[in-house]
Every structure is written in structure tokens, then in C-alpha cells.
Amino acid sequence: MTAAIEILNLEKAYGATRALAGVTFNVPAGGVFGVVGPNGAGKTTLFSVISGFLRPDAGSVRIAGVPLVPGHPPPPGALGVLPQDAGFIRELPLGWQLAHFGRLQGLSAREAKAEVQRTLALVELPEVAGKRAQALSHGMLKRVGIAQALIGNPSVVILDEPTAGLDPHAARGIHGLIRTIAPQQTVIVSSHNLAEIESLCAEVAILDRGTLVRQDHVQGVVGTAAVLMVRLSAAPTDEQIANLCTLPAITHAQWIAELGRLQLDFDATATRPGYAASDVARRLEDLQVPFMELQVGKSLEDRFVEQTGLAGHR
Amino acid sequence: MVNPTQLWHVCRFEVLRRLRSVSGIVALVVLVIASTVVGRQLAQAARMLNEAKSSRDAAALEMVAELVAGMAGFPLETVQASLEAHAPPLVGAFAFLMFVMPLLTLTMGYDQTASDIESRHARFLAFRIDRVTLYLGKLFGAWLLVSMIIATAAVSMAGYIWVGGGAMPEPADFVYLGRIIATVSIAALPLLTFLGLLGTLRGRSRRVVLFTVLWWVAVSLAAAGLRFGLEMELLADAVDSLWPTTGRWSLMLDEGGPWLSSTARVAIYTVVVGTLGLLHFRRRDL
Helix, strand or coil: CCCCEEEEEEEEEECCEEEEEEEEEEECCCEEEEEECCCCCCHHHHHHHHHCCCCCCEEEEEECCEECCCCCCCCCCCEEEECCCCCCCCCCEHHHHHHHHHHHCCCCHHHHHHHHHHHHHHCCCHHHCCCEHHHCCHHHHHHHHHHHHHCCCCCEEEEECCCCCCCHHHHHHHHHHHHHHCCCCEEEEECCCHHHHHHHCCEEEEEECCEEEEEEEHHHHHHCCCEEEEEECCCCCHHHHHHHCCCCCEEEEEEECCCCEEEEEECCCCCCHHHHHHHHHHHHHHCCCCEEEEEECCCHHHHHHHHHCHHHHC | CCCHHHHHHHHHHHHHHHHCCHHHHHHHHHHHHHHHHHHHHHHHHHHHHHHCCCCCCCHHHHHHHHHHHHHHCCCHHHHHHHHHHCCHHHHHHHHHHHHHHHHHHHHHHCCCCHHHHHCCCHHHHHCCCCHHHHHHHHHHHHHHHHHHHHHHHHHHHHHHHHHHHCCCCCHHHHHHHHHHHHHHHHHCHHHHHHHHHHHHHHCCHHHHHHHHHHHHHHHHHHHHHHHHHCCCHHHHHHHHCCCCCCCHHHHHCCCCHHHHHHHHHHHHHHHHHHHHHHHHHHHCCC
16 A cells, blocks of 8 residues: 655755754555654654655655655645644635635635535634634634645645644644544644644654654554553652552652653563553552552653653753 | 646736735725826816817927926927827826836735745645746736736726817727737836745845835936946946836837837846746745
């Protein structure tokens, strides 16, 4: 099966700064694919090159098997993009602007109008077609931005920071929307919110300083370690940590202050993760240590910090 | 490479967009008022000329001749030749439109790509269509709009002249009216391509206006210094020609060297500056 997007040795520099330093990976067709990385990792540059906004210095991109010509748009109907900071024309009706995009994609006037209605209904904003951009909130504009990316039913949809600056309620709405469209299209999402990526994506690519650090299924990234991560409201005492280590399955325990979590390593060959977690929960209750979350394996955030060496950056 | 259908969609969108913008509406209102005032004066001149058909040096003819000579900077004899060949009030309308054309073009053409680059709206377009099509579509949209406004103003003034002046237009008058519209529209092209180039270089619409004004001042001062201070006429002419609308008045003439050289200059300036803008837009980050 052809990958939705194939990226090969992509390079892009801004003066002396290498935003992309030989990035290579494939995005499988179907589902939600996440691209994560700290600020300056090259996520937006990567998306900009794929979308044709920037010319790469070297390397190539294929969308659905068709090579992207640098400085030219992707093949018609192949790609829909929500660019990170792109804005609508403030003083014009949004429906008019969306219909214009549809016409540029080769739709007839009637088809473009129908497509505007369909995509605005999909983002649950059918009433904004006649409104101007200046009359809408940031969250609503994000949704209209997603609607414009869906015009013409592209096979791949790129959403660059779709929930940036949104309140949790609005962000949750966008998550639902992404889940709705994902079965039909390949959706590529970037976000700083790693919990969001973890809950949305089947597979992730982690970028750091312009290079690909790791690409794997989310389960592969977060679940391989035989660890339990316990989120506590306060640091445990040494006695409490020592007590937890007396549990048969637990081999090591340590408090990770920067994450606000207690990490407990266990012997995965001797004990199932679920049993180890139950034992730890009961023991914490006995010790009267209130915990807010108990997770088997590390979170994407923990893995992200490890993989990108973010703790070292600070 | 250029998709004509997409080019037309961009072009039409730009026209409608500008007509709904504040600057577009203000420019239209100002031009309508100015055209009305000038049209009335020209109608009055036409009426007087009608009444004194036999007299060649009627006061009305002098009035039009001085108006045209004053705006164009031509000697009176040059103007007289045009006034003899065509209906004098129409020659006056021609001169008026040529006079307001740079300001109209600046108002309607300063923001071809700049604010779309600034707000990154261009990104909504760039993954849908080729950049050459996008750039040319916006340029042609601005040109179409300027041409439409010029045509509207020209036809309105001609209507004033013919109805208010009480003279029946002859077929040659309609041909001359067509020539006025075509000439002023074509004369706007170098300035439009210049504004397009600045838009893609600067990426900020206000800076386009500012830089255009600064360029005009700098070229004028440098040319004046060379011409009057150092008496270097040829170099002064060369510097003068860096301003996009230099020599446009010669396009009003019926024939001869100045008309030819101005026509060639319009073509060369448009092609060279337009190509530079296009090449830069193709390569720039959006």
C-alpha cells in the first residue's frame, strides 16, 4: 500500500540555522498521524515544505506516490492544509472565501457552494457562511480553517497546531472533529499538547532540532517500558518510597520532580502490569498517599522529554 | 504552467474584493466627484465651442488647451495639434484621466500580494494553485479594476460632454473614447507591475505605499538635480525613467517619436518589472 506521504532527506536552512536536517519518514495512509517536537524542532517548516509554502534546500516529498515539485502546489485534490498562522480576509464573508477556494480546486460554482455547506456543517458552524472573519472568535476561526482544509475531500489533511490558543472545551470539539474525519482521510496533526497527540494518534514522529528522533506507534513509544507512573500532589517521603519497594514486583522506585511523578519499575516477566498496578494502588492507599493518576508505561510526554533531551535543554 | 481558469477566478475575486474594500470605495467616490466636476467644465467648454464653431481661437478652446498643457507639461502648439484632430473636450477628459491615473492605480494596486503575505492568507491559496497563476491573477485583477474604473469615468465624462454640451457625437468620437480608455489603462501597467514587485519584496502593504512615495521623491529629486544642477540631460532622462509612469503624457499624442518611445517604454518596463516580481514571488517563502 502506498504511503500517504513519503519524505526523503528533507533539508531546509534559514541562514545558519538548520530547520530540517535530513528528515526521512513515511506517513501511512489512513488514521491520525502525530508530529511532535519542542519549539524550533522543525514541525511547521516540515509542513510548509510539504504544502509547497517553502522550497526545500534538498530532499523530496511524495504525496500518494506523486512527487512534489518544489515551489509548486501538491497534486490537485491530494492535500488539504490548516496552516498554523494563516488568516482569512477579515472584511469578506467566510462562505465567499471558502467558495473561492473550492473554485480554485476546480469545482463548479454549485459544487463549491455545496462543499462550503458540507464542510461548515462538519465543523458544526453552518451559520457562519455569511459572516465576516472579524466577527468570529479564535476558536470558531480554527474550525472554519479546518473546514477550508476539507474542501474537495483531499486524501491527506495536515493540521498544524489545530488547538493552539483554544480553551479546553473548544479543543475537545476539535478532537471530536478529527476523529470524525480520520476514517476517510489521512490526518496529520502537530501539537505541543502531548496528551492530545497520545489520545488522537495511532502513530507519531518525534522531531528535535530538525532531525527525526523516533517514529513509532503511540503504544510502542509509551508502553514498552515496564514502569508504572504515579502522579502525586506532593513528593513522597523516603520511607514511603522504601515501603513501595517492598512490594514483590517492584524492582526500583524514584520520584521525578520535574514531571511530578513517582516512577516504579517492575519485573514484567514475573508480574502482569495490571496486577502490579493494583498492588501499588492498594499500598498507596494503605500509606495514605493520595494519587491523582496511575499509568502503566510512560506517557508520551515522559517519552518526549527523554527522546528530545528536553530536560537537558533546561 | 498558468491555468487560465484559475487565473480568471483569482482575477475576478480580486476585483470584487477591492470593490468591497474601504480604499476601493473611497477611491471610487473621489473619482466620481472629480469626474463630475471636470465633466461639467468640459461640457461647458463643449457648449461654448458649439456656439462659436466658426472661430478657431474661441475662449473655450483656449481653456481646454491650457488645461491639457498645464497637466501634461506640453507646449501649447503640441496640444493644439491634438485639439484640431479630435473633439477638444474629449482631449481634456483624456488629460484628466491620465493625470489621476497614477493615484488611482496606487490606490487600487498597492495591495496585490502584500497583505495576503502579511496575514499568511496566501497559504490558503498556495497549496491550491501555482504561484505564477496566483501572482498574475492578482496583477490582472488589479489591472482589470483600474481599467473598469477608468472606463466608467471616461464614459461618464463623455456623456456629460455630449449631453451637457448639446453636440451629437460622431463615430470618430467613439473611436477616440475607446482609445482614451485603452491608452490610460495600458499606461497604468508599469506602475501596477512596480507595485506588484514591491508587494512581493516587502510583504507589507503599508510599506509598499511608503516605498512608492519615497521612490517617486528620490527619482524626481535625482533627475531634477542632474538636469538643472549638473546639466546632464541624458542621465537625468535615464533616472527619470525609473519612475513607472514617466512619459505617459506622450501616449496622448497621435504619432511621432515621443509616442513610439513611450509605448516601447511602457512595454519594456511592464515586462522587466513584472518578470522580476513574478520570479521573486515564485521563490519567496509564503
